[in-house]
Amino acid sequence: MQKVVAAFRVIAYGEAPDRTDEYVRLSAATIAMSVRVLMRLIADEFGPSYSRFSTPEELQRILTHNAEREMPGCIVSLE
Amino acid sequence: MHQNRHGKRSVVMETVCDEKLWIWHIFVGCFVSHIDRSVMHVSPLYVSVTNRDWPPRKFSFPASGTTRTLLYYLVDGIYPRTAFCVSPFPNPTTEVEVTFNRLQEALRKHVQRLYAVLKARFHVALHPARYASVAQMVTVTKAVAILHTMVTEKRRDEYESRTRTAAGSQATRGGGTAGPGQGGGGAWVGGSAAAAATSG
Numbered sequence: 229m230q231k232v233v234a235a236f237r238v239i240a241y242g243e244a245p246d247r248t249d250e251y252v253r254l255s256a257a258t259i260a261m262s263v264r265v266l267m268r269l270i271a272d273e274f275g276p277s278y279s280r281f282s283t284p285e286e287l288q289r290i291l292t293h294n295a296e297r298e299m300p301g302c303i304v305s306l307e
Numbered sequence: 308m309h310q311n312r313h314g315k316r317s318v319v320m321e322t323v324c325d326e327k328l329w330i331w332h333i334f335v336g337c338f339v340s341h342i343d344r345s346v347m348h349v350s351p352l353y354v355s356v357t358n359r360d361w362p363p364r365k366f367s368f369p370a371s372g373t374t375r376t377l378l379y380y381l382v383d384g385i386y387p388r389t390a391f392c393v394s395p396f397p398n399p400t401t402e403v404e405v406t407f408n409r410l411q412e413a414l415r416k417h418v419q420r421l422y423a424v425l426k427a428r429f430h431v432a433l434h435p436a437r438y439a440s441v442a443q444m445v446t447v448t449k450a451v452a453i454l455h456t457m458v459t460e461k462r463r464d465e466y467e468s469r470t471r472t473a474a475g476s477q478a479t480r481g482g483g484t485a486g487p488g489q490g491g492g493g494a495w496v497g498g499s500a501a502a503a504a505t506s507g
């Protein structure tokens with residue numbers, strides 16, 4: 229739990245790994261390690277369900293929404 | 308190789324997002340020395356479009372008197388001119404072109420907003436990645452995008468977001484049970500299962 233808190237502080241606040249050691253009492257190496265493990269876990273575990281093509285009914289909703297904005301046939305924007 | 312034009316280490320992201328900043332597609336890990344058009348040519352999105360897997364041709368829309376079936380993405384001017392990318396006019400002169408650019412940029416601004424939101428929400432994307440390996444940068448970017456999508460759906464708390472999550476877990480697990488943290492309610496889970504079955 230401490231490691232998760234420390235890792236999320238690094239991710240969200242962009243802190244250096246040794247910044248959090250007084251708060252959660254972990255060493256910098258442990259925090260850096262746990263950041264890496266957590267990132268890899270998130271990308272591996274939730275990646276397939278979150279990065280996918282939209283289903284037809286979602287696509288239809290997007291299309292009708294964009295047709296109201298006078299861009300019919302537009303899916304979404306790409307950057 | 309993985310240096311941007313300021314000489315800093317970075318990776319290129321290619322993202323597709325809608326107006327709620329829901330990230331539909333992300334592709335990272337290409338060399339930064341690629342310009343955007345060559346990033347696109349190695350992207351899985353481009354590959355699936357050229358293989359005619361995506362987008363589905365079932366939808367049609369009227370455009371300038373005819374009916375077209377190829378859905379398109381909005382891009383900015385540096386992307387190559389392909390059939391599924393609609394870029395603005397580079398030098399709009401006539402009133403039609405100006406109006407088109409205004410409408411196009413009104414929708415395209417959301418993906419610009421996505422980068423600002425990502426950086427503001429997860430500061431790890433802001434700071435120098437001088438000592439991080441490329442694999443780490445790619446993993447961090449993917450994880451940040453996934454976390455951002457989670458935050459988006461939780462903040463929104465609508466029917467739409469729940470159906471998206473359910474459809475995603477159905478697509479991943481092949482018709483298994485819905486994932487944890489989606490709450491109860493068997494009706495909408497069953498509805499999305501039927502939708503996933505028809506899409507498959």
